[in-house]
Amino acid sequence: MKVAVVFDTPYARYEPDDHRAQMVKEVGGETPHEPEMEYQVGHALEENGHEVVFAGIRHDPREILDRCAEWKPELVVNCAESFRGDSSLDYLFPALLEAGGYRYTGSPPLGLQVSRDKAMSKKILAFHGIKVPxxxxxxxxxxxxxxxxxxxxxxxxxxxxxxxxxxxxxxxxxxxxxxxxxxxxxxxxxxxxxxxxxFIIGRELYVSMIGNGKTLELLPLTELVFDKEKNAPEERFATQSAKWDEAYRQRKGVRNVFARPVSADARARIDAICRTAYAALWLRDYARIDIRLTDEDEVWVLEANANPFISKGHEIANAADKAGMPYQQFIQRIVDEAVSRYDAA
CATH class of the missing domain: 3.30.1490 (Dna Ligase; domain 1)
Incomplete structure (x- = not known):
């Protein structure tokens, strides 16, 4: 299948061949940093036998349509996280793809906008009977x-x-x-x-999901733990440092692990609640929902993440691997879900 990988890029003058060369360097370990998500995804697609073209967008979003008109991809894998450094504009990528009539992976513009708006998403979830703070x-x-x-x-x-x-x-x-x-x-x-x-005191769990409709499944739960912390429960939550500062994480014993035991009743409620939230917030193909589980097994939804980070070593990719989907298979599953969704429309 001819697949275009669309993403935001800091490389303003890069052409598709430049991105391919950068992918080879990063995936091959020739750079000091972790390979960018779009290059990991592109490499997995190629390993799965797809013909891959890269469309890195920096300043002009119309380039998306220009590139797609030139290449005529059968599917666009949307890896965009922001536009011009503004993550609130990520919805522009699927909006333009829809306007151009192109099939793409992930949530639609509405799903991205609503899930980003914490107040609006909480109102919608509460309307559907889901506990929110x-x-x-x-x-x-x-x-x-x-x-x-x-x-x-x-x-x-x-x-x-x-x-x-x-x-x-x-x-x-x-x-x-x-x-x-x-x-x-x-x-x-x-x-x-x-x-x-x-502030809901409880365990912070991340529910990774993949699929649509009857194929929708919850992947193994992951949990944010603070193994070295002796402070109060209300001080244990996902700060920016707890998520991204490796020195801080090591000092505080912060780890993302597969969830410690969860009761069967709580797991059943998590399943039902997250399926309802997935549909209510217009999420598609894959997503992550962040919840708090109290000592009384109450499930509270904190927020939803449309199009979460799908690089190796991060929550949803790790959860997929735990479920028996190695990275290449995980990326192919996202492609298959998107194609099936369009074919069924």
Missing amino acids: GFVSYHQNEEVEKAPDLKFPLIVKPNSADASEGIAQASVVETVEALAERVAFIHERFTQPAIAEE
Whole structure:
């Protein structure tokens, strides 16, 4: 199959052959950093027998349609994470592909936009009977008052950031004064609304999912653990440092592991809840849903991630491998799900 891999790139003047050469270098271990996701995906596609062309977009999104018109791919694998460095514009890639009539992998523009908007996605999930933390949104220049039905501690986040951006230990607040201070920080630093939600004490689990409709399956659960921490439960959560700062992770004993035992009843509820959330938030082909599981086996959905990171060694790829899908097979499964979805339409 002729497959185009579309992605955002820092290489403004790279042509497709340049990206192929870069892929060979990175996948071959000739660079000091982990291979970029698009190159890992492209390499897996080639190993699966597909003809792969790369479309790295830097400044002009219209290049997507120009490249596709030239190549006429049978499927586009969407690896875009942002546009011009702004992750909130990732929906432009599938929007343009839909406008051009091209088949592509992953969630549609609406799924990307809704899942990124923490307040909107919580409202939708609550409508479908799913437990979400109580929350309140604060827009810029709006007076900060605690909603009377919310209980401290609260955790304050940017409403539309991802990858735990803007989340630190200071995000958990116990007073109205601390709440106002953190909201002001979010407004100034991220120029977007802040969301303050009740902090749910419990285990942080990541539910990776793949498929659509009858083929939808939950992959083995992963869990964020703090094995060296002796602090309070409300200080154990996925800060930006806990996710991405390797020195911090080692110092604090932070690890992403396959989930420690979960009761059969809780697992059944997680399955049902995440399937409902997947459909309610317009997720497609693959996604990840972040939840908290309390000591009483209550399941609370924190947020959903449309088109999560699919590089080797990260949550969903690891979960797929645990389920018996090595990386090449995992990428092929995403391709197969997208093709089947379009063929059934």
